[in-house]
Amino acid sequence: MQRSFPVHLLVSTPSGPIPLTPERARISLPQGPEAQGALIHYGPFLQAVARFLSQDSYAPLLHSLSRQLDRPIAREDIENVELISEKHGVLYHVVHLRVHIKSERVSLVLNVAVKPEQQAFLESECSLLEMLHQHFGLPYLPRPLFKGEALYTGDDGSELTLKIFMAEWFEGFHEFHLSMEPQQEQPVIKVWGLEEGDTVLRTDQALALYQHASAILTAYLDPASFRQIYPWHHAAGDFILKQTPNGIQLRLVTARDYRALISLGADPEEKWVALVHFFFNLTLRMRMDRLDGTGKRAWAPPESLSGVLSGFLESWSEKARLDPSLPPAEDVLHLLRRFTPREWISLGEVVLEDGMVETDELDFLSYHMAEHVSALMDALDKQRP
Incomplete structure (x- = not known):
């Protein structure tokens, strides 16, 4: 039986990340003054991202870590995972993923697109980033590591399909x-x-x-x-x-x-x-x-x-x-x-x-x-x- 590891859900604040409590889980994600569409709440949002990582025995997470570190990473290597709801822009909701692997901490980013036009941009950006990395081989752009979908299920039973791509997180920038x-x-x-x-x-x-x-x-x-x-x-x-x-x-x-x-x-x-x-x-x-x-x-x-x-x-x-x-x-x-x-x-x-x-x-x-x-x-x- 494979060892499980804890997954901590957090929300970024000016004072640093804080745990997702039942009260904070009901807060809506920022959308901007002209935003339209269904409200997304922190709790179901972070839970959907966590399910995305865990599908197929954590295949998205293990695949991305292995690519980023350029060596095989197994589930047993992971000590714990932190998912931090970080930023909310015009195109994406950004989640900072911190993975503790023995004595090492690896940071990745999950860009989450909700609306159809945002999801179309996500597909285009992924392809473009891959092309630029292959053509130029330069380290200045994030390297896409994994792309997939997650199902957001609201407390009222509503469902939304989220598109997600994982990439390297520029730590300390x-x-x-x-x-x-x-x-x-x-x-x-x-x-x-x-x-x-x-x-x-x-x-x-x-x-x-x-x-x-x-x-x-x-x-x-x-x-x-x-x-x-x-x-x-x-x-x-x-x-x-x-x-x-x-x-x-x-x-x-x-x-x-x-x-x-x-x-x-x-x-x-x-x-x-x-x-x-x-x-x-x-x-x-x-x-x-x-x-x-x-x-x-x-x-x-x-x-x-x-x-x-x-x-x-x-x-x-x-x-x-x-x-x-x-x-x-x-x-x-x-x-x-x-x-x-x-x-x-x-x-x-x-x-x-x-x-x-x-x-x-x-x-x-x-x-x-x-x-x-x-x-x-x-x-x-x-x-x-």
């Missing part, structure tokens, strides 16, 4: 956003620490953040088709950050789509246009956020562009090293320096139309365009080849 601090004229980057408390990044750390984020997005750029991970949003918390003694690390929590923003013809020169288009859109989007994630639109200081430029050139240099047919980073920098302010602004009008995600972005980015072009040209002049 936190969301960050631009924030206004007292006596600061420009926004700073505040890293959310939950029970550890929030921290504000130093200027050098903020530059490293923009450098790493830009390098990651450029690394996933396909230089043949110019497909890219897009859209992405700082305001949505797509990038997360971990502070270590050796500096900061960044990860990208999702890939909503992978597409080219402009069509390429047969002329090889058009790839130069596509590359400059990608670069300029990157510089704009890197500076845009919402204050504390949900407030009014915010604009990062011009100093951030030196980090953006360094990260872009760093990743492009690596692409050119692996593919000698690509222009070296020095040639790309030389081209970018040749643009005049008027040419940048003209390009910006095209980039804003091609890259628009939310309609109010146009007015916001257009308002900042002249300052952005000036700051970008200054960063290009100061950048070392």
